[in-house]
Amino acid sequence: MRILIVEDKQESRYLLKVLLKKNGYEVVAAKNGKIALEMIDDNRIDLIISDILMPEMDGFKFCQLIKKDQRKKNIPFVFYTATYIDQKDEKFAKDLGADLFLRKPIEPEIFLKKIESIASKLQQGKYVPQETKLKNNGEIYHLYNERLIKKLEDKINELEKEVEKRTKIELELQKTIQEKNTLLQELYHRTKNNLQVISSMMRLKSSYLQNREIEKIFHEIENKILCMALVHQKLYESKNLSQLSLKKYFQSITELLKKSLVSKPQNIKIQICGDEIEVLIDTAMPLGIALNEIITNSINHAFPDHQKGEIKIKLQLTNDNEMVIDISDNGIGLPDNFDQNNDLGFGLQTVKDLVTYQLQGKFMLIQDKSFHCKIIVKEGLYEPRI
């Protein structure tokens, strides 16, 4: 007994083949109706099991051609289908001349039993071939088109449901992203607030101090804390909550220092110019503390006796993606015998450490009448965290 399986899906073809072979049938297989027809021309086939939805030539068309062919029309024909499962599909299939119409999935034992019943009738010579009830070509085409259109409509409905499902998921995802942003903003806001509270505590405490020197140290540390609070404020205001504008951050730092330093620098102008550069918090924070140190130094030491003065900060992003920060004032400058390697005070040493160690960049003091320095750093030391 040789069975021909016509099925486009490789996996289903294989499973069916194994099942039938295990039960003593000889099996050949084709992946669509067109190939199957050629195979029947070349081989003796006792029974056909065919899928319906297949490329090139589907099962309905294949069945019609079998039933029209005098040499093939007596081969028992079984439809085995997963997609065309409607009552009307079954009626059309049977009217075309199919012996059986089996819907997937089906228990292997039941499937085998059904095949077995046809096989035994064949062997005993009791098999009566099914004739096609549809003699008129126009009628066949009409019914066939109806089946195809119905299938198409089902498919469209299915797709519409899928689109609807995905649109819902997309909205949920957008909501989740929005929630993440709100959460981050809240976090930045709280961090900023907490730092401001610490700074206020120091300010309160310092108002009880008798020692001017200690009071000055308190104020400087307060400013550093506020400087760090500013990073969080800038991140809160930034679009992607991950990077902030270095220029705007520096602007806020200088405004903060101008209004809060003990020696009120009314006569000192601070100017920031140059490129817009977006940086991560890991780069912004050390640069902010460094700038704070340098500007505080200039305000405190460069212009004695309420001299008028100017501090310039220039930002530049080179083609190599290096950030060059040029800071200079027009004050009295560093002492004549200043030694870059040994005379850096706590403030400038901290700047050098932050730039060379933490940001792996370069810090250069430039020989000039007044104070002038350059910081060169590159981003990319840290991966973006959010």
Next chain:
Amino acid sequence: MNQEFKNIARQLKILIVEDEILTAKSLSNDLKKLGVETLDPIPKGETAVEIALKEKPDLILMDIRLAGKMDGIEAARIIKEKAKIPILFMTGYATDHIKVKTQGVDCIEFLEKPITVSQLRPIIEDFLGF
């Protein structure tokens, strides 16, 4: 005992691996008060491996989040494969997540930042056999 402690502590060589310079310097300053000298601190995992294997310190204080590609856990794992140097992890949050990640890396202690002299002293004492 204090003087004796300091005399022995002075012979120790400790390496700090920490990406924030101000934290590294403050820690090194605290250790100096205990009489312990530290090597120059290291901000990157890759450099930490290189220096640790070259200098063979008696103890490494290792931060987990570092600059560059290699984190402290990975650096510790490589150092441990090649040398028997005790390692102590320092981290902002000693969460379960981090503890799972450090499993299999033999470390003597887990310290949560900020690290104080009072936390370090018993560890150093223990280490010196006091």
